Amino acid sequence: MDFGIITPAVMGIGVVSMSIAWVVNTWIRVRNGYPLESSWGKPIYPQKNDESIERVKLLSQENAQLRAELGSLKDRLANVERIVTDSGYQLTHEIDRLREEKEVN
Known part of the structure; x- marks a missing residue:
């Protein structure tokens, strides 16, 4: 079986799904009043x-x-x-x- 084409497609789907999950998570946090987080996980307050x-x-x-x-x-x-x-x-x-x-x- 040739995994040369399937592997990049699966990785691409994984990256896209993780990006969508990050956007949805951020939207839920903002909607419910939680502070946003920096890239290191520390809350960013206004x-x-x-x-x-x-x-x-x-x-x-x-x-x-x-x-x-x-x-x-x-x-x-x-x-x-x-x-x-x-x-x-x-x-x-x-x-x-x-x-x-x-x-x-």
């Missing part, structure tokens, strides 16, 4: 300096402001929806009732 910490604080404040604004916009939208979906009959009935009260007084 660098934390004063500038990045200040940036996170500013972004957190902006996020809180935007959430508060979104809450107030939701409330205003609910009021507008209530006004728009209120039937014309009820509105006319309220106006007539107020006119009658004014005429009585």
